[in-house]
Amino acid sequence: xxxxxxxxxxxxxxxxxxxxxxxxxxxxxxxxxxxxxxxxxxxxxxxxxxxxxxxxxxxxxxxxxxxxxxxxxxxxxxxxxxxxxxxxxxxxxxxxxxxxxxxxxxxxxxxxxxxxxxxxxxxxxxxxxxxxxxxxxxxxxxxxxxxxxxxxxxxxxxxxxxxxxxxxxxxxxxxxxxx
Numbered sequence: 605x606x607x608x609x610x611x612x613x614x615x616x617x618x619x620x621x622x623x624x625x626x627x628x629x630x631x632x633x634x635x636x637x638x639x640x641x642x643x644x645x646x647x648x649x650x651x652x653x654x655x656x657x658x659x660x661x662x663x664x665x666x667x668x669x670x671x672x673x674x675x676x677x678x679x680x681x682x683x684x685x686x687x688x689x690x691x692x693x694x695x696x697x698x699x700x701x702x703x704x705x706x707x708x709x710x711x712x713x714x715x716x717x718x719x720x721x722x723x724x725x726x727x728x729x730x731x732x733x734x735x736x737x738x739x740x741x742x743x744x745x746x747x748x749x750x751x752x753x754x755x756x757x758x759x760x761x762x763x764x765x766x767x768x769x770x771x772x773x774x775x776x777x778x779x780x781x782x783x
Contacts, residue, residue, distance in 0.1 A: 609636055612643070625684070648725035652695045653682040653772045655783060656705060656732040658753055662734075664703050665759070665773075668749040678762060679770045680777075681725070695730040703751045704740040707732035711777075713782065718773040725783070728773045731783050756780050 612633040621628035627647040635641055654665040669676050683693065683698035688758040692710060699705055754762065759777055762768040768777075 606767060612641075613634065615640060625649075644722070646719075646723040646725070648723055649687070650685040650725060651682055651727045651772070652685065652691060652698060652730055653680050653727050653776045654695055654699050654730045654732050655776050655779065656681055656699055656703065656707065656735055657783075658735055659752075662753040662755050663759060664699075664705065665754050666702060666749045667752060667753050677770050678768050678773070680773045682772055685728075691728050692730070695728070695732070699732055700738060702747075704738055705732075705735045706738045707735050709733040712778075713779045716772060718771045718775075727775075729776050729779060731779070 606731055615632040615634055615664055617629060617631045619627055620630050625648070629645055629647055631643045631721060633641055633643050643679050654664075658664065659698075664681055665680055666679050667676050668679060670679065681699050682703045682704065683694065685694045694705070695710065698709060709732070711731045716726055718727060719781075756777075759768065760780075761775060763774055770776060
């Protein structure tokens with residue numbers, strides 16, 4: 605089945621904000637019915653999220669303050685893809701920097717798009733096994749977080765009782781059935 609009857613095409617595009625992390629674009633598009641409209645969206649470089657299994661079967665989690673919502677969130681290790689960086693390298697780097705752990709087994713599970721109505725962000729989902737501590741975190745400048753561990757069962761329950769509301773974490777936990 606063709607999706608062509610749903611496709612919008614770009615007529616023009618402009619950057620309306622160019623920040624350190626995010627860029628906001630405003631595009632004029634041709635709609636499937638021939639009319640035109642405006643689409644505003646955030647361009648994001650993409651990120652990874654990691655299901656990092658400790659030898660005891662528990663997963664590594666982080667507690668981190670997220671300024672836009674002004675509260676601490678419980679999340680899986682994750683981070684932004686740097687320009688030119690391979691996805692697997694981003695996952696290895698972020699796990700090491702944020703948690704102090706290295707993993708000898710890596711698998712790419714899939715991708716999720718957290719905000720399809722207003723952003724082009726994609727988050728690549730990885731699983732890491734055979735973790736070993738590498739001496740401690742190497743956090744980015746002005747990054748603060750606590751590392752904790754939770755069993756997969758406790759993590760699922762944390763979604764249902766509202767302790768975990770982060771979309772990338774919930775989506776990655778959905779993949780536990782395949783791990």
